[in-house]
Amino acid sequence: MTKHVLLTGAGGFVGSHVLRRILSDTDWRVTCPVTLRHHGNSDRFAPYLADRPDWAARVRTFLCDLSCPIPPTSVAEIGPVDYILNIASESHVDRSISDPAPFVRNNVELMLNMLEFARQAQPKVFLHMGTDEEYGPAYGDYLHREWDTVLPSNPYSASKATQSALATSWWRTYQVPVVLTRTMNLIAPGQDAEKYVPMVIRKVLAEEAVQIHASPDGVPGSRHWIDAREFAGAWLHLLEHAEVQRHPDYDRPTMYHVVGEERSNLEIAQTIADILGKPLKYELTSFHESRPGHDLRYALDGAKLSGLGWTPRRSLEETLQDIVGWCQANPQWLGAR
Ligand SMILES: NC(=O)c1ccc[n+]([C@@H]2O[C@H](COP(=O)([O-])OP(=O)(O)OC[C@H]3O[C@@H](n4cnc5c(N)ncnc54)[C@H](O)[C@@H]3O)[C@@H](O)[C@H]2O)c1
Incomplete structure (x- = not known):
């Protein structure tokens, strides 16, 4: 049966590329809670959906600020989901430094709300987007490995590390099938002018x-820099090939670094x-x-994902x-x- 995906952050830079890649490479249906707040912008996906009515027919968007729980009527309308792809976050370091409290609150609350939604929806995978900045700086030519010590330097990276910690605890306590990814500077057409x-x-x-x-x-x-379109390909590869680790067989969820060039x-x-x-x-x-x-300097080791057969094109x-x-x-x- 055709898979059904819930994708957050589709009006953002990375999410719009992930949506496009899902539509071009699969026959899945995609539901997207979107907001024009927090730098969401439907101009990122509206043009390609307008060009491809067959793609548009597989996408359903609804207005929803995820800093509040998804309303029960929307939960009922969403129905069963196979995968939750969680990309939404406030994402700009400078804004997190100039006005930290609403920024951090947003990222923590949206994570809690998505995990609570996942607890009900029971997807096969909850794929979450983290950042190399959670580890803090990489000195010399060191490359951080998956599950290295987390040492965030600013409110943005602390909010992202908190999201990963919450996901890990929902994985352990409520068996949410979390797969964590951490990646680096993403670039491609469609990025905000502030980047x-x-x-x-x-x-x-x-x-x-x-x-x-x-x-x-x-x-x-x-x-390290990676094309957001390549990142989208890596996520599809992970959905197909990554093992979802389960407690108590494992003491932590699956994590992969998605790595480009330095x-x-x-x-x-x-x-x-x-x-x-x-x-x-x-x-x-x-x-x-x-x-x-x-x-x-930030730097990640990508050997684990290469070992799973993925490299950027x-x-x-x-x-x-x-x-x-x-x-x-x-x-x-x-x-x-
Ligand atoms: N861009 C990068 O270089 C990079 C690198 C590593 C990780 N990341 C992570 O990738 C993700 C996306 O980054 P981006 O560059 O696309 O950012 P972006 O600012 O372009 O997009 C963020 C998206 O999140 C949505 N969002 C934020 N808060 C929300 C809320 N309360 N409710 C609903 N939607 C909300 C916004 O509307 C927008 O669609 C973030 O989680 C970020 O931490 C980005």
């Missing part, structure tokens, strides 16, 4: 200097400037002074080419929000 790649494109086009965060002795910050922030900016055919103007700024709570350079082309064709997405 690094669109911000660099905007500044290079305007011939303004890009601020590159660096250590006090001038070493640029570094991240580049410094300066290398990413330089590649974007090269694609645009413009010079890169930049200033190195000490991340300690300019961005308290930010870490110089696109190179980082191809992704950056795509994003630059898309932003030039859709300049409205480069305006600051």
Whole structure:
């Protein structure tokens, strides 16, 4: 029988790519609680649903702020679900630092509400999206492994670590079939202008200097980067191949890192400037002074997921080419929000 998925965050950057990938690669039906709050934007999925009525017929959206429990009438309308894919969260570190309380409350409350929904709905898998930032900085050339010590540096990463902790306890106490993933900087067309790649494109086009965060002795910050469309493929691969560990056979839920390629922030900016055919103007700024709570390097080990047979198809350079082309064709997405 056709599978039925509940997908949160479909109006966000990552969720819209996951929705599209589900529609293109499967025949599943997808129900999406969406809100235009918390940076949700139906313009992320409305254009491709308008182009594909056969896809639109498999998607049902309903307005729902997940910081409150899903109302019983909506629960009844949703009906049985095979998979819950939980992507929704407030996601911007700077906003979590400037106004932490509503940000953290939102991420904790929506997680509680989704886990409580899962307790009733009893899906086969509850797949949750976490971040490399839960571990805090990775020093030297260290790559964090699944279940390393969690040491969040800012309210965003603490709220994400709290989501993982809640999911782990609902897995243990209520047998919710949680599978946790942690991933890194996601990039692709459709990202908010406040994020690094669109911000660099905007500044290079305007011939303004890009601020590159660096250590006090001038070493640029570094991240692993992955295409959100590749990430969506990894999630479908996990739904097909990952074992859902159960208590008491295991003492913790299944976790996978979804990992792309490492580049410094300066290398990413330089590649974007090269694609645009413009010079890169930049200033190195000490991340300690300019961005308290930010870490110089995040890094994850992706060997476990590679061992399960998944590797990204696109190179980082191809992704950056795509994003630059898309932003030039859709300049409205480069305006600051
Ligand atoms: N973008 C990245 O680089 C990255 C890296 C690692 C992990 N993540 C995780 O991926 C997820 C999505 O990130 P994104 O970049 O797409 O963010 P985004 O800000 O573009 O989208 C977030 C989505 O969550 C929804 N949301 C937030 N609070 C909600 C609530 N109370 N009720 C209903 N919906 C709510 C928003 O409406 C939006 O659709 C987040 O969980 C984030 O922590 C993102």
